[in-house]
Amino acid sequence: MTSRRGFLAGLLAAGLAPAPSWADLGGPAFLAAARSPAGRYLLAGLSETGAIRFTCPLPGRGHAAAAHPTRPEAVAFARRPGRFADVIDCRDGTPLARLEPPQGVHFYGHGLFSADGTRLFTTENDYESGGGMIGVWQVSQGYRRIGSFKSGGIGPHDMLLRQTPGSVQLAVANGGIETHPDSGRAKLNLPEMRPNLSLLSLEGQVLDVMELDRDLHLNSIRHLALSAQGVLGFAMQWQGDLGDDVPLLGLYQPGSAPQLLGEDDPRTRNLRGYGGSVAFDPEGQTLAVTSPRGGVVQVMEVGTGHILHEHALPDVCGLATAKSGLIASTGLGLIAGLADAEAKPLHHHDLAWDNHLVRLR
Amino acid sequence: MxxxxxxxxxxxxxxxxxxxxxxxxxxxxxxxxxxxxxxxDMVDEILDDQILPAMQALAESGQDLADVAKTICRPGASPLRDAYAQAFDDWIRVSHLRFGPTETDNRAFALAFWPDSRGKTPKTLATHLREADPALLTPQRFAQSSIAGRGFYALEFMYFDQDFTSAKPHEYRCALTAAMARDIATNATAIHQEWQDSYANQMRTASGRYQNKTEVKQELYKSLNTGLQMLADMRLGRPLGSFDKPRPKRAEAWRSGRSQHHIVLALQALQPLAIALADGDQDLTVQLEAAFQKPILRAQRLEDPRLKGVADPAKRFRIEALQQEVNDLRALIESDLGPSLGVLAGFNSLDGD
Incomplete structure (x- = not known):
């Protein structure tokens, strides 16, 4: 007679055990980092409507997370200057691997997996040269670093995967700001900074570089979104004087000129020069941006560039595309659904939600 | 009670x-x-003793300005200057209350488009004068026109900037300033009306936009911070620029010599709000009073109506000291007042990346 244990061992030996998947964790739609009332940091999986599906502990305050496309594994990046990133088994918080960039390099807080889940890409600062890098890690070999290439600019921050018929690219927001860990987060090159949005092949070949006009060179391109139509949305952070009147949101369809949104609308001032997260609605008709400093989310129309809605949400930062409309998270624990003119509270968790909401594929 | x-x-x-x-x-x-x-009762007190009377004052002086501007056109005429000064003062006293009625239809921006880093206000006004389109002057059309050409800061150009005070055509200039003043009155009245009709009640009963009383208090607390931030970063920070590159022409309303005056007005309007939010906490009240008194006295004694001193090394340090005192006040409010209202320093807003 076969014992249960023996049966399972046999399955494992035959490679037939069901591979762990996100379904084991209730099939979360989003990942978000948070701080608990006791001051501990954790990673949470959220349902489509913001209910907590799971939580697992994090070693410290994170910035953003990258989710493996199939396995319930997440990479939690430390805040800048990030010396490490932890790969976590989200089923119980077990650390699976610790990623450390080579000497002279630190993480910039964002990363992503290739669509097949075999490789992880990380945005990095080669701080002696000041150049932006993308690190490449082989997932199947315990997240071994297998290479790196230039990011196409300085200070790469957010990054996403853009798939078009016949090609897959990395879209990288090169924020343009040079920093060095010896001087903390001090910005070393503001007078000369030139942010860009670069499209790279997965092997690091530069396919396209978008720069805005010279008079916006202090507008650091930092966060990205991708529409159903393959249009890139980007949110910026103004490094010039407070009170300067500048757009903070734009669209880029490679091959066309970039389009800035909300220009000439005084309400862009309510963003206080700081775009925190950016996301399209599911149809790609609107692009929204959060500003924790202004405590607002602004939703702008892709076709006209006009601001359609403004939602007041204190300490809002996380934002992602939901099944219908958008979902936002705040440092006060609120998860809100945004649809048309309404910001509907969905959940109020006793947690401070951190910078980003990451959509699982 | x-x-x-x-x-x-x-x-x-x-x-x-x-x-x-x-x-x-x-x-x-x-x-x-x-x-x-x-x-x-804290919210009632702030509404009844501060916000509602201040909004009423703005509506009244705005209407008065519109009445005077209809009959007097000469920018130097004292009744006109007095009416303008009174209405502008009343706006500055509420300029930190940027939520609800002021944001409906962009009313606050239509009253006060500042700072104007791209010089849109003079450009818009020059276009209006060049085109001299009578249709623009109807209330409906004017209310649809560019916000940069409306409100107190645009009117300041018309009344105090030499390029505009005697601009031609004379008739059109007069009609334009009258339309601008009327537009100010319309917006000020609409703000007051909405406060009276519904918004004050929403705050009293924590309904509508507010889920509970804590959110109402946090809104008021946020407006206190907005006011202090505006003061430190805009009213003081923009003209201060850097030591090597001071920017006196960025001072608020320097053409009418109101820059220093606005700093005093803003502090005097924010102090009672902070005290009310301290809600009878004696120690905190004493601390807040002292922390407001320092910058108020310093601002009153500047003897520098246009803040030209930012470019004078012998005087600049006094304006820097004032900015530091305002920042000290912000720090006190954040550390001691915020927590008592259930407001923690912004987890995301202070992080940034």
């Missing part, structure tokens, strides 16, 4: 008739009850 009844004179007389021990006990009870009751 039970609190006021308890400390009303008849109660004291009654209790004083008994022995001292009872008096002390009764006073202690009255004080502690009072503290509880006062907490519940």
């Amino acid at each position: 039970p609190c006021r009844q308890l400390i009303a004179p008849p109660s004291f007389v009654f209790w004083k008739a008994s022995d001292l021990k009872h008096t002390v006990f009764a006073l202690a009870a009255a004080v502690s009850l009072c503290a509880n009751v006062a907490r519940a």
Whole structure:
């Protein structure tokens, strides 16, 4: 007679055990980092409507997370200057691997997996040269670093995967700001900074570089979104004087000129020069941006560039595309659904939600 | 209001008739009850003693400005200057209350488009004068026109900037300034109306936009911070620029010599709000009063109406010291007042990446 244990061992030996998947964790739609009332940091999986599906502990305050496309594994990046990133088994918080960039390099807080889940890409600062890098890690070999290439600019921050018929690219927001860990987060090159949005092949070949006009060179391109139509949305952070009147949101369809949104609308001032997260609605008709400093989310129309809605949400930062409309998270624990003119509270968790909401594929 | 009844004179007389021990006990009870009751009424007090009267004052002086501007066109005429000064003062006193009625239809921006880093206001006004389109001057059309050409800062160009005070055509300039003043009155009235008709009640009952009383208090607290931030970063920070590159022409309303005056007005309007939010906490009230008094006195003594001193090394340090005192005030409010209202320093807003 076969014992249960023996049966399972046999399955494992035959490679037939069901591979762990996100379904084991209730099939979360989003990942978000948070701080608990006791001051501990954790990673949470959220349902489509913001209910907590799971939580697992994090070693410290994170910035953003990258989710493996199939396995319930997440990479939690430390805040800048990030010396490490932890790969976590989200089923119980077990650390699976610790990623450390080579000497002279630190993480910039964002990363992503290739669509097949075999490789992880990380945005990095080669701080002696000041150049932006993308690190490449082989997932199947315990997240071994297998290479790196230039990011196409300085200070790469957010990054996403853009798939078009016949090609897959990395879209990288090169924020343009040079920093060095010896001087903390001090910005070393503001007078000369030139942010860009670069499209790279997965092997690091530069396919396209978008720069805005010279008079916006202090507008650091930092966060990205991708529409159903393959249009890139980007949110910026103004490094010039407070009170300067500048757009903070734009669209880029490679091959066309970039389009800035909300220009000439005084309400862009309510963003206080700081775009925190950016996301399209599911149809790609609107692009929204959060500003924790202004405590607002602004939703702008892709076709006209006009601001359609403004939602007041204190300490809002996380934002992602939901099944219908958008979902936002705040440092006060609120998860809100945004649809048309309404910001509907969905959940109020006793947690401070951190910078980003990451959509699982 | 039970609190006021308890400390009303008849109660004291009654209790004083008994022995001292009872008096002390009764006073202690009255004080502690009072503290509880006062907490519940904080929002009413701020609405009834501060926001509603200030919004009414703005609506009235805005209307007065519109009336005067209809008949007087000469920018130097004192009734016109007085009416403009009064209405602008009343705006500055509420300029931190940037939520609800001021944001409907972009009313606050239409009253006050500043700072204007791209010089849109003079460009818009020059276009208006060049085109001299009579249709623009109807209330409906004017209300649809560029916000940069409306409100107090645009009117300041028309009244105080030499390029505009005698601009031609004379007739059109007069009609334009009258339309601008009328537009100010319309917006000021609309803001006051909405406060009176619905918004004050929403705040009192924590309904509509607000889920609970804490959110109402946090909104008021945020407006206090907005005002102080505006003061430190815009009214002071923009003209200060850097030591090597001061920017005196960025001072707020320097053409009319109101830059220094606005700093004093703003501090004087923010102080009672901060005190009310301290909600009877004696230690904090004393600290806040002292922390406001320092920059108020310094601002009053600057003797620099246009803040030209930012470019004068001998005077600049006084303006820098003022900015530092405002920032000290912000730090005190964030560390001591915020937590009592359930507001923690922004987890995301102070992080940034």
